[in-house]
Amino acid sequence: MRFTSESRLDDHVLEREFTLGEIPGVLWTAGSASAPAPLVLLGHPGGLRRMYPRLLARASHLVADGFAATTIELPGGGDRPRFAAVEEARAELHRALAAGEPVDDGIVDRLVLPLVDEAVPEWRACLDALLALPEIDGPVGYAGGVIAIGVRMAAVEPRIAAALLFAGSYVPRAVLDEARRVAIPLHVLLQWDDEGNDRQMALQLFDAFGSQEKTLHANMGGHTGVPSFEGEAANRFFARHLR
Amino acid sequence: MRFTSESRLDDHVLEREFTLGEIPGVLWTAGSASAPAPLVLLGHPGGLRRMYPRLLARASHLVADGFAATTIELPGGGDRPRFAAVEEARAELHRALAAGEPVDDGIVDRLVLPLVDEAVPEWRACLDALLALPEIDGPVGYAGGVIAIGVRMAAVEPRIAAALLFAGSYVPRAVLDEARRVAIPLHVLLQWDDEGNDRQMALQLFDAFGSQEKTLHANMGGHTGVPSFEGEAANRFFARHLR
Numbered sequence: 188m189r190f191t192s193e194s195r196l197d198d199h200v201l202e203r204e205f206t207l208g209e210i211p212g213v214l215w216t217a218g219s220a221s222a223p224a225p226l227v228l229l230g231h232p233g234g235l236r237r238m239y240p241r242l243l244a245r246a247s248h249l250v251a252d253g254f255a256a257t258t259i260e261l262p263g264g265g266d267r268p269r270f271a272a273v274e275e276a277r278a279e280l281h282r283a284l285a286a287g288e289p290v291d292d293g294i295v296d297r298l299v300l301p302l303v304d305e306a307v308p309e310w311r312a313c314l315d316a317l318l319a320l321p322e323i324d325g326p327v328g329y330a331g332g333v334i335a336i337g338v339r340m341a342a343v344e345p346r347i348a349a350a351l352l353f354a355g356s357y358v359p360r361a362v363l364d365e366a367r368r369v370a371i372p373l374h375v376l377l378q379w380d381d382e383g384n385d386r387q388m389a390l391q392l393f394d395a396f397g398s399q400e401k402t403l404h405a406n407m408g409g410h411t412g413v414p415s416f417e418g419e420a421a422n423r424f425f426a427r428h429l430r
Numbered sequence: 431m432r433f434t435s436e437s438r439l440d441d442h443v444l445e446r447e448f449t450l451g452e453i454p455g456v457l458w459t460a461g462s463a464s465a466p467a468p469l470v471l472l473g474h475p476g477g478l479r480r481m482y483p484r485l486l487a488r489a490s491h492l493v494a495d496g497f498a499a500t501t502i503e504l505p506g507g508g509d510r511p512r513f514a515a516v517e518e519a520r521a522e523l524h525r526a527l528a529a530g531e532p533v534d535d536g537i538v539d540r541l542v543l544p545l546v547d548e549a550v551p552e553w554r555a556c557l558d559a560l561l562a563l564p565e566i567d568g569p570v571g572y573a574g575g576v577i578a579i580g581v582r583m584a585a586v587e588p589r590i591a592a593a594l595l596f597a598g599s600y601v602p603r604a605v606l607d608e609a610r611r612v613a614i615p616l617h618v619l620l621q622w623d624d625e626g627n628d629r630q631m632a633l634q635l636f637d638a639f640g641s642q643e644k645t646l647h648a649n650m651g652g653h654t655g656v657p658s659f660e661g662e663a664a665n666r667f668f669a670r671h672l673r
Contacts, residue, residue, distance in 0.1 A: 287505035379637070379646070390633070393648070394622070400657070403622070405636070414643070416670065420663065427659065 188316035190214075200250045202243075203392070207313055209267065211235065212259035215246035216322050223324035224255040225429035226317060228310060228340075228347075230331035233264025245418070247329070252422045254429070255323050259313050261333070262305040272301050280357075296359045299335045303362075307339045314346060328425045334392070337361045341369045349428035351421050354389035354403070363395050372400040374424040376417060381410040431559035433457075445486075445494045449483075452510065454478065455502035458489035459565050466567035467498040468672035469560060471553060471583075471590075473574035476507025486576045488573070488661070497666045497672070498566050502556050504576070505548040515544050523600075542578045550583055557589060569666045577635070578605045584612045592671035594619070594664050597632035597646070600627045606638050615643040618665040619660060624653040 192204040195218055203214045210316070216224065227249050231238040235258065246256035277296035283290050290371025317323050326348035329340050334355040341350040342365045350369075354377040373396055377389050392405050404422075406414050435447040438461055446457045455521050456478070459467065464475075470492050474481040478501065489499035506513025519541035526533050560566050569591035577598040584593045585608045593612075597620040616639055620632050636646050649657050 286544060379644075399644070401650055402657075403621075403646065405646035405648075407642060407644055414645075419666075423659070423662075 188311075196209040197241075200247050202246075207259065207309075207316055210259050210313070211265070211267075212257060212313060213242070213246075214255065214257045214317065215243075215250050216255045217253075221322075223322055223427070224226060224250075224253060225326060225328070226255045226257060226314075226323050227328040227330050227425060227429075228314070229258040230329060230333055231258060231261070232332050232335055233261035235260045237265075237266045238428055244342055248418050248422060249425070252426065254328075254422075255317075257313065257317060259309060262302060262309065264333055265329070270302065270305070273298060274425050286388075289376055290357065292360060295357045296361070299357065299359050300361065302333070305337045306333070306336050307343070310336070310340060311344055314344070318346070328429050329419065330425075334358060338362050338365050338369065341371055341373070342366075343385045347371060349374070349425060353377075354384075354392050356383075356385035356388045356394055360390065363392065367397045369396050370396050371398060372424075372428050373402070374421060375401065376402045376413060377403060377405040378408060378410055378412065379405045380407050381412060383410055396417060431556075439486075439490070443490050445489075450502065450552075450559055453502050453552055453556070454508070454510075455500060455524065455556060456485070456489075457498065457500045458486075458493050459498045460493055460496075464565075466565055467493075468569060468571070469498045469500060469557075469566050469670070470571040470573050470668060470672075471557070472499055472501040473576055473580055474501060474504070475575050475593070478503045478508045480508075491661050492665060492668070495523065495669065497571075497665075497668060498560075500556065502552060502559060505545060505552065513545065513548070516541060533600065535603060538600045538602070542600065542602050543575075545576070545602065546578045546582050546671075549576070549579050549612055550586070550625055553579070553583060553588055557587070561589070566641035569672050571672050573664065573668075577601060581605050581608050581612065584614055585609075590614060592617070592668060593615075594667060596620075597635050599628035599631045601624075601631060601635055606635060609635060609638040610640045612639050612641055614641060615671050616641045616645070617664065618646045619656060619665060620646060620648040621651060621653055621655065622648045623650050 188205050188207045190203050194202050201218045203218050205212050209412045229242050242252045242258050244301045249256045279294050327346050328349045329347050330351040349372045351374040354375050375393050431448050431450045433446050435450045437445050442463045444459050448455050472485050485501050492499045520535050570589045571592045573594040574589050582594045592615045594617045595647045597618050618636050
């Protein structure tokens with residue numbers, strides 16, 4: 188891991204860009220020296236530059252509440268080499284949706300599973316590198332998008348102690364099976380009136396999780412309209428489980 | 431309204447029992463003089479004495495966060511005169527459940543609707559009396575049980591500015607129709623693994639509410655196992671809307 192830039196945002200947050208091999212990432216920590224902070228991994232759908240404003244807002248809020256936060260670019264996202272198999276599956280998906288055809292399981296599997304297989308080991312390598320820094324401490328949280336990556340991380344990475352996930356559709360059956368093996372506390376967000384999301388499938392995914400502590404927060408406001416009070420609820424969830 | 435007893439609980443909470451005509455009730459306010467506090471009405475399934483420990487816990491928590499809280503006995507509950515029609519319908523319901531028979535809409539209507547028709551005017555009279563006290567201020571919240579009473583209060587009582595409801599089953603169709611007319615912010619709790627509750631019906635009720643701001647919090651823990659962090663979430667919901 189190599190830090191490539193460092194900037195202080197408003198005195199409270201230190202933002203450092205890094206590369207881990209070929210993978211670009213960002214680490215946000217408290218601007219002033221303080222005790223090692225528990226880390227939250229911020230997932231996103233790929234395209235770090237496009238997602239930056241939203242990720243920065245989440246990270247600043249987490250740092251203000253005593254956490255560190257980090258994110259990395261997804262395989263095939265941003266300036267990383269294209270992921271041909273996934274792009275073909277995405278084109279197939281868009282063709283099916285545009286034609287009003289049912290989306291078969293095969294397309295969903297080809298779209299999601301190769302990405303999960305690549306992304307999860309990258310996240311775990313990122314975790315190895317960041318937990319070696321003196322300003323970062325365990326336990327670790329995972330928050331955010333690509334639901335299948337969050338599910339796999341929650342199922343297989345023992346350093347993840349709590350996860351905040353967005354209940355999404357187009358979840359491969361294999362991921363539903365993995366969800367049953369998840370045992371850590373979960374905080375699941377669902378936009379109730381998101382027309383691009385299949386609500387029944389999202390509820391089925393929530394039901395599948397094996398965790399004894401799992402909470403679903405369903406809100407109105409459409410796909411991108413998660414109410415601002417959910418940011419505070421998310422931080423309280425992580426405070427309960429990472430401190 | 432006549433106050434019949436007054437006791438100071440741990441210096442922070444003043445508990446006063448009252449009667450409003452034949453209806454017994456309890457009012458909890460701050461123990462020391464302070465600015466008028468917004469009021470939260472605590473609904474419950476009837477049997478004030480049996481419910482007292484849980485109601486006191488909710489009320490103390492609300493008073494600690496700057497609210498006043500009150501509750502009244504339901505028609506037919508506790509020492510109030512029996513409500514013959516409702517008790518017949520309840521016996522029918524228990525017979526049907528014990529025999530494994532489907533519960534028909536008629537039983538549910540006869541169980542719930544007469545109670546709502548009696549209880550809602552009583553709550554509104556209680557509101558008239560309490561809002562005349564100098565230590566109580568509007569706007570008002572409704573929190574808690576008998577879902578059909580909460581829905582009717584949210585739909586018809588303009589002084590109710592926000593409501594916390596438990597998504598329950600055995601909701602008459604007429605109540606689903608009333609839910610569509612509710613426009614105030616709602617915070618809805620659902621115990622996901624409550625075997626005595628029909629989850630699909632609870633989700634259908636949440637879906638029916640007309641409110642632009644409505645949030646569903648679903649948790650594990652069985653019928654009575656609402657996690658303690660939901661108490662804090664409830665107070666934050668009322669703080670957003672009653673202050």
